[in-house]
Amino acid sequence: MHRTHRITVIGGGFAGLTAAITAAEAGAEVTVHEAHHTLGGRARTAEGPYRTNEGPHALYRGGPHWTWLRERNLVGPLAGLPAREAARFRLRHRGRLRRTPPLAMLRLLRVDAARAPVGTDFLTWATGIAGEEAARAAAHYCAVALFHHDPGSLSAAFVQERLRRATRLPPEAQYPVGGWGALIDRMAARAWNLGVRVETLSRVDTLPTDTPVVVATSLESARRLLGDPALTWPSGRTVLVDLALRTRRGDAFVVSDLDAPGWLERFTAQDPSLAPAGEQLIQGQIPIAPHESRADGVRRAGELLDLGFEGWRERVTWRREAVANGRTGAVDPPGSSWRDRPAVDRGDGVYLAGDRTAAPGVLSEVSFNSALTAVSLALGRRELDLKQTGG
Known part of the structure; x- marks a missing residue:
């Protein structure tokens, strides 16, 4: 595949992997930095015998990420x-x-x-x-x-x-059978097959300046990394x-x-x-x-x-x-909506993805939508749309 862009993704959770897969499918050369020794972020599932998640692990069938995951055969077996x-x-x-x-x-x-x-x-x-x-x-x-x-x-x-x-x-x-971790494993495999470079135990303290960067971490971590006190939301x-x-x-x-x-x-x-x-x-x-x-x-x-x-x-x-x-x-206080949250585009080639960003949806749908928006902006919307639709 001819690659015309390079993108750095900081954070290997659901938002980060969504961004990495989307960018790689559009022809970009992608590197993911994950500070933990495994991928997943809050979507990690503990190893047995008790396979717990760091919170709920249901996918909402009506959400946009559902179609995206199904099209890529990433949903996997579901527990009825x-x-x-x-x-x-x-x-x-x-x-x-x-x-x-x-x-x-x-x-x-x-x-x-x-x-x-x-x-x-x-x-x-x-x-x-x-x-x-x-x-x-x-x-x-x-x-x-x-x-x-x-x-x-x-x-x-x-x-x-x-x-x-x-x-x-x-x-x-x-x-998903086996919890969110099983879904993350399938997403990681998809990223690897697309040529995404994944570096675990790789904590980033300074933003790279030679590539667009998608910061797909918690909002608190993004605030520290970007040195931007405005990155707050309830x-x-x-x-x-x-x-x-x-x-x-x-x-x-x-x-x-x-x-x-x-x-x-x-x-x-x-x-x-x-x-x-x-x-x-x-x-x-x-x-x-x-x-x-x-x-x-x-x-x-x-x-x-x-x-x-x-x-x-x-x-x-x-x-x-x-x-x-x-x-x-x-969570949005009265008088505010998702549009008032921290913007995806932070300027200077830096983009934010996660569940407290200016993107619509419920629960993980916010992470998904912000990740797609971040990559779209980083690569140029026209190019991403053509790549995603096979044009």
């Missing part, structure tokens, strides 16, 4: 959810488990519901439609897609988009609780908290390979406020476990807890 497990979806409301959301909350899910405004907070807007209790329940349910301790305080348009995506039927969430803060339990019939598949933001999911319900036989792997995502501690999140996770997993304390075979700061994607 048995019907009996789907029936074990539970909601905590008023301190009790229930199978259905409050009736008033359904008003916010109607297809013909009014488009929420950008400049108003979600709680205010939704209360006017469904009442305050239902509005809070809907906001808290969105913890699965935005990981914020007070979703009702965010832009109504921002939260509404995530509410609709998270409640769509049939569900958009798809689960994000969520959660307590991750991973634990393995001895299997028991009747356990919930999901416990979604409508009384406060929080979510538990039994990932072995759809992919038993994530834990040894006879055990099930559960992850809790509990958003916490800036003044709250890990213990606060762990306590709330325990309350959900008490409701959905009878006798869970006596069944624990493995457990891990961690606080995730600023690693859950951008």
Whole structure:
């Protein structure tokens, strides 16, 4: 393949590999620098026997990255959810488990519901439609897609988009067998076959000046590397609780908290390979406020476990807890949208990719869209479009 450009990608996570593959397909000579000894970033999956991820590992089928991955045969085998497990979806409301959301909350899910405004907070807007209790329940349910301790305080348009995506039927969430790590392995292989040079344990402290650079790191790392204090944007803060339990019939598949933001999911319900036989792997995502501690999140996770997993304390075979700061994607305050986040084009041949950049989408879709935009700008949009379409 005739290569007319060189591009440097800093960061070998989902955004970095997307950028590297896209640039290489367009004919560029690409080098990826990854500070860790393995690729993946937050998309890494731990080695067995408990194959945990640094956060959720579902792909949203309706997103743009879904088509891109499928076209390149990168999605791989998907873990389907048995019907009996789907029936074990539970909601905590008023301190009790229930199978259905409050009736008033359904008003916010109607297809013909009014488009929420950008400049108003979600709680205010939704209360006017469904009442305050239902509005809070809907906001808290969105913890699965935005990981914020007070979703009702965010832009109504921002939260509404995530509410609709998270409640769509049939569900958009798809689960790669083996977790995100399996997907990353396929992307890495694709990059290697395209001639991408990958250097692990390669920490970059100074930007190269002889090639365009795509900085596909966390926003905090990008701020330090670029020396740009303007690279900030709000994000969520959660307590991750991973634990393995001895299997028991009747356990919930999901416990979604409508009384406060929080979510538990039994990932072995759809992919038993994530834990040894006879055990099930559960992850809790509990958003916490800036003044709250890990213990606060762990306590709330325990309350959900008490409701959905009878006798869970006596069944624990493995457990891990961690606080995730600023690693859950951008959240947009009232009056702002994705267009107001840090721009992809930083000038002087430097481009930003990641989940807190000025790109549309939900969760990893933001990383994907920003990576494509970064490469498009770095190579020249016309050339990239022609290459991608075979022109």
